[in-house]
Each structure stands twice: as structure tokens, then as C-alpha cells.
Amino acid sequence: MAENVWILGISMTRFGKHKDKDTLDLGSEAAIGAMRDAGVGIGDIGVLAAGNLIGGNGFGQLLQKQIGQTGIPVYNVANACATGATALRVVVMAIKSGEVDTGMAVGVEKLSGAGLLTGNARQAEGGHWVRDGRYGAVAPLDGRVGTETMPGVFAQIGMEYAHKYGGADFELFARISEKNHAHSTLNPMAAHRKRFTLDEIMNDVMIAYPNTRPMCSANVDGAAAAVLVSETKLRTLSLEQQRRAVKISASVLTSDPWTDGCQVLPDINTLTRRAAATAYEQAGIGPADLDLVELHDCFATAELVHYDNLGLCEPGGAADFFNSGATWRDGSTPVNVSGGLQSKGHPVSATGIANVWEVATHLRGEAGDRQIEGARVGLAHVIGLGSACGVHVLERSAA
Amino acid sequence: MERVPLVDYLVLGDEPHLVAAECTDCGARYFDRRSACARCGGLEFGSADVPTEGVLTTFTIVQFAAEGVEVPFVAGVVDCDGTSVKGNVVNTPPDPEHVTLGMRVRLTTVPVGTDADGVEAVGYGFEPID
Numbered sequence A: 001m002a003e004n005v006w007i008l009g010i011s012m013t014r015f016g017k018h019k020d021k022d023t024l025d026l027g028s029e030a031a032i033g034a035m036r037d038a039g040v041g042i043g044d045i046g047v048l049a050a051g052n053l054i055g056g057n058g059f060g061q062l063l064q065k066q067i068g069q070t071g072i073p074v075y076n077v078a079n080a081c082a083t084g085a086t087a088l089r090v091v092v093m094a095i096k097s098g099e100v101d102t103g104m105a106v107g108v109e110k111l112s113g114a115g116l117l118t119g120n121a122r123q124a125e126g127g128h129w130v131r132d133g134r135y136g137a138v139a140p141l142d143g144r145v146g147t148e149t150m151p152g153v154f155a156q157i158g159m160e161y162a163h164k165y166g167g168a169d170f171e172l173f174a175r176i177s178e179k180n181h182a183h184s185t186l187n188p189m190a191a192h193r194k195r196f197t198l199d200e201i202m203n204d205v206m207i208a209y210p211n212t213r214p215m216c217s218a219n220v221d222g223a224a225a226a227v228l229v230s231e232t233k234l235r236t237l238s239l240e241q242q243r244r245a246v247k248i249s250a251s252v253l254t255s256d257p258w259t260d261g262c263q264v265l266p267d268i269n270t271l272t273r274r275a276a277a278t279a280y281e282q283a284g285i286g287p288a289d290l291d292l293v294e295l296h297d298c299f300a301t302a303e304l305v306h307y308d309n310l311g312l313c314e315p316g317g318a319a320d321f322f323n324s325g326a327t328w329r330d331g332s333t334p335v336n337v338s339g340g341l342q343s344k345g346h347p348v349s350a351t352g353i354a355n356v357w358e359v360a361t362h363l364r365g366e367a368g369d370r371q372i373e374g375a376r377v378g379l380a381h382v383i384g385l386g387s388a389c390g391v392h393v394l395e396r397s398a399a
Numbered sequence B: 001m002e003r004v005p006l007v008d009y010l011v012l013g014d015e016p017h018l019v020a021a022e023c024t025d026c027g028a029r030y031f032d033r034r035s036a037c038a039r040c041g042g043l044e045f046g047s048a049d050v051p052t053e054g055v056l057t058t059f060t061i062v063q064f065a066a067e068g069v070e071v072p073f074v075a076g077v078v079d080c081d082g083t084s085v086k087g088n089v090v091n092t093p094p095d096p097e098h099v100t101l102g103m104r105v106r107l108t109t110v111p112v113g114t115d116a117d118g119v120e121a122v123g124y125g126f127e128p129i130d
């Protein structure tokens, strides 16, 4: 049996606009912060996994040139919005394999001011029709055969759930956003901390019905990093380090298995359900044991389906579950007490480590005004469209 | 006037319809050029005509899109008797009063444009069945 892996140190930058900092400044800030939090130096790190989608190739090595070139292996990873979780997972696997006892995962993105994340701008057309691509298309399909915009794709995913099970409509999706924006007012790390009324959310600019602007994740700058250690290594460290360490009870990454229609509209449900089931089995807990959940609310329409996918509610019962108040911070299963991606922000490659930071910070009892009292177990979930799903279950140290 | 379909899986003519590549082994259907079946790994495909009527199982009304894409438009998925098809909902106002989950729709053709040689490209969409 491979041994347990623990988070020894973890750090995130404030999410938002960092005008004077580039990708390496942000990545360095998070990495140095994580090592300081862990009480280790760069010489202790045996493996580095690094994620950055926008900045180009070789981010991990560029980061090393800022924080320490020790010759350790670097894994540059890319898995859309699950990139950060993938980096974390790579370090978990490296430690479980026994090759190293200490490693670091870093994710960074500079997205502030980036527009809609979508397909390509349509070129001026003329000349004559030429068949192109795997559909033999004579013209771009975005807008002619469905939509390639992320708000539009995830709107359809939420509406598909509404069609299948009923109970969800524009107002319910907007109420989910109302919750997350309300939560964000307590989080100093969030990019946007304004509370919105339901009316304000529903009457804001419509992006892709039923997602209005505040119901979409915010493009921001940010970085997050974590230092992980083996349990054997942890037991050699100080009592204070052991007390603050957070156990990774489950670390799972899945891709989307074939399901009917999955190549027509992405099925983000099946791979999440599988990841959650495996994670609960690994951790030996069930959804009822979770004191808090950070899940991938890239759009308000996505949060609803993940209540169901993560088994937080009865199958098909996500709307009733939300209406019961369960996912507000004073409910039975607080979800996205950070404010979620809609208010905290979504610097793509950082997201999958930042949500682990959020959960870990509550488990350590260090979450300040937004602390979920007595939190012992939490779950962090991300989806990268394409798709990749990362689920991590975390537990407070018994020490 | 000469006409070409927007995509390979659209068949024009008197009765426009869509054609799927169907895995000979497991029956999974696809609309793109295939290397193999994503469900079973099978390498052989036949072609299957997709029913032209179905039910709208999800939709969104896109108000912001990439440069050059006309908005608003309705994007959705239609269950054509067991085969899921991606397409726009057309010939009805793009608002939630006129476009509803579960509505019945049928395939129709949509003009895309005419090239320098005078060839017209024709796409498809789904329109409400009254």
C-alpha cells in the first residue's frame, strides 16, 4: 500500500488584477509562499509540477530560474481548467511512487482583461468554399451549428439538467450566483467582493441565457502553489508542522468516458460522478461527511449539476437541495464559501490548487471571518472542458 | 445555382436530412470523420439517416460571441429519436417565451452565403413544429 500524502504548505496570491506582476512574479509569490508556509526551502523539493496555459512553453523551468535551479525534474502540465489539480495529482503520484518524499505543484494565469473565452474570431469570407476539418465544413461552425462560447456551452449543460429533472429555471440559477457573491464578501482573497441582489443578477447583461454577467466566472490574474510530503517524511518534522499539515485522503483525475451524445454537447457529469465515487472510496467517507465543498462553478449553471454529480443530493434533486439552503455557508453542506469562481475569480491554471487552499485553510482553522467552524473534512473539485475532472478530499490533521 | 452543404453530414436535395457515421459493432453514431469508434474501438462504420424531427433537450440564447458571429442566436441540442444533434433553433424569435425545453422541432435548411464562383453554401437548423 502506497503511503499517505500530506499538504505541508500551501499558498495563493490574491486573485484580481495584478498590473505590475507578470506570470513569473505571481508564480514565484505563490511558490515561495507555499515553501514558507511549509517550513521548507527549494533544496527540499524533489519534484515540481507546473501549470500555465497562456504564457507559453516551459513555464516550470522559467519559474525555477526565479526560485531555484536545483536540477529536479519538472513536469509542465496542461489540462484546461483542471491544470492546477493535474499538477497537484502529478506530485501526489510522484510521492506515492516512492521516488521523492517532498514535491511542489504550482499553477498561474494572467487573464485579467481577457475577453470571452471562445472559438476563433470569424475571418472575412470570400473566394470559394473549401471543405475543412473533420466535419468537412465550408465555413466556421461557431454560431451556425451551435455555440463554442464557454458561457453558452455551460448554459446548455445546466438547461439539460433542468429539462431532465425539472425545478431549475433562470431564477434558480441566478440564486446560486446570489449565494456565491454573498459568500465572497467575507473573502479578502476574492477578486470581486460585492453582494448582488437577485434582481441585479437577473437584470445584468445577458451573456448566454440563462447566464448573465455575474453568473460567469471572472477572468483574473492569480497563482497558487502547494508543497506536499509523504507521511513518513511528515513524521520527522516539527509538531507544529504536523499540526498544520492537511491530509490528502483522495486524489483523483478522470477523463470523460464515452456516453450517448457526449460529442455533441460535452458530458461533464459522468467523469465527475466517477471521480467523486472513486474519491469517496479512497477516502473512506461519504458526501454526508463533508463540512465544506469548493466545486467548479465556472458558471452558475454548472454549480447546480455538480451538486448531483458529487453526490451531495439525491439523484435529480439538485434544485430541491439548493432551495433547502443546504449550500449556503450556514447550511448542511456549504459550497463555495470562497465566493466561487464567479466572485473569487478563475485564473485557469491556478484554480485547481486555489480551491484546495480554500478547503485546507478551513481545515486548519485559519479562514478568518469566513471560517466554517470545526471543519474536519472537505472536497475540492474542478473540471477542465474537453474534459478532465480533478477531485481531492482533504482531512484535518489529528495531531 | 450550384449548392454545397455547410458540413459533410448534411444531405441537400428534395428532402434535406443529416447522415451519421454509425459504428458497425456497437451502433454509436458520430457526425465527424472518424478514426475509430470512441465507444468500442471498432474500425468500421456504415451511414445512418437521422430522423428530421425531434425534441429540444437543451438550449442557450447566445448574446455575446466571437467577432463576426451574429447575435443573438439560439444554440441547442435536439434528440432526433435517439440521436443527439447539435444545431441552432431558427425561424422563431430568440427569446425564452418562444424557445422552450422539450419543444418539438424539425430540420430545415439555412442559407450561409454565396462564394465568388456563385456557389451557394447551405447549412441547417431546427424550427418549431407548431
Ligand SMILES: [Zn+2]
Pocket (backbone or CB within 6 Å): B023, B024, B025, B026, B027, B028, B037, B038, B039, B040, B041, B042
Ligand atoms: Zn462502436
